[in-house]
Amino acid sequence: MRRPTIPALVVVVGLLLLADLLLVNSALAEVAGLAVDAAILVAAGAALAGVGALAIRRGGDVWRRRGDPIGAGLVLGGMAAVLIAGLRPGAAGAADPAVGWLVSALLIPIGATLFGLLFVTTLLAARRSMALRSREATVLVSAALVVLVLLLPLGGAAGAWLSGVASWALEVPIGAVFRGMLIGVAILSAAFAARTILGVGTTDE
């Protein structure tokens, strides 16, 4: 059954934001601002709902001892620590020094460590993909090798030559591919937006 409410809403809000972008009018800006604020509220609500769902899910893991209860307990403990640090009486919210310490001394170093392991895991993944004898993997890894050579931090004439080749590679072959991708994405986004606005083939049908 066709429900026109959501496409109609999309049409109205889309045209409103477009008109606000093209015309300088304070009344129009106020109405467009309301629509943007509503979108922000929905996004904030969705984020809070996501956090709540995560807490319920991990709480269930701890309670029923399923999955990884230790990991779930750590997630819940981390959430509780940040909430208590930021929301306890007299706290300054996100600007509170306790929140700052949790972020600077725990969250960021732990995150950086995990991402630092990517150096090893990416190389291992590349080797495994080569072991599969896939043609695509060979092209990918060979291209990565060329880029790595261009990134060698050498000085003098050799460094200048590598830097020149790297700039050329970026501006010509890589730039061409990315420009093509961006143009393709833009055309597809415009086509999809037009179909949604006109109610053609939407998911509501």
Add this chain to the structure above:
Amino acid sequence: MSDRRALLARLAPLLLIGVLSVALLPDTGTGLRLPSADILPASEMRAALDRLDEDATVLVGFDPDLGTYAEIRPTVRALVADLLGRGATLAFVSLTPEGRALAIAELGRLERLAVGPGAVVDLGFLPGAEAALVRLARGIGPVPADALVAGLPRETTLSGAAMAVVVGGNDLGARSWVEQVAPRADDLEIVAVAPTVLLPELQPYIASGQLAALLATPRDGAAYRESLDLGALDPVTDPRPGAPPLAILVGVLVAIGVLGEAVGARAAGALRAQRTREVT
């Protein structure tokens, strides 16, 4: 596993520690050089900052991610010091949770260094990603909205912002600012610091002039840092401005060795298979 492989597996951690220890030694002047020979990106950044008035308000869109921030951190800190040295007021705003976490850490560091009291304003976190950017742009555009952001002091208005410095990451960065903010705020110049992985995506915006300047590789960042003379603001920069070139060289050579061995083994295997087919 053969005895040789078992021995190698046991020695691997020690080998890694040894290699890292050598790599983290200070630069020994062995012909290695981190700053890029192409100084155009650094020059464009300096030229964009030169166009700022002395007491300009600069909006800092701070949305790096944990995975790539280590790559751009020395450049970001140098850019912040450069802006403070030019007398700019920096208004930090984040639109991603990771960006906000890193902004808290950087703002805390600036507070501890007691640099430019009153010159740094924390506008906090705005939920809503692109929608929040549209809302932010309305405060800079021709019809500035009042009380735009909770952290904005009453006497401060974003309508005077002359430049946006976008510290981008994988979630939200300079591309979103060019798409959502630039059309709504004509007079706002946008410059960006981004990890290398985003460079191909952002390069067209440099070519079109929609981004006034972009520092997107460690070598471009090093060239920019090398061109600075910060004086009293030097402590704002990274105490250890990026890994020494030797460390980067060792990392790149290890990666080249591992990938080269894999590609070589694949090529040798294909060659052997072809010869076997010819013989049979």
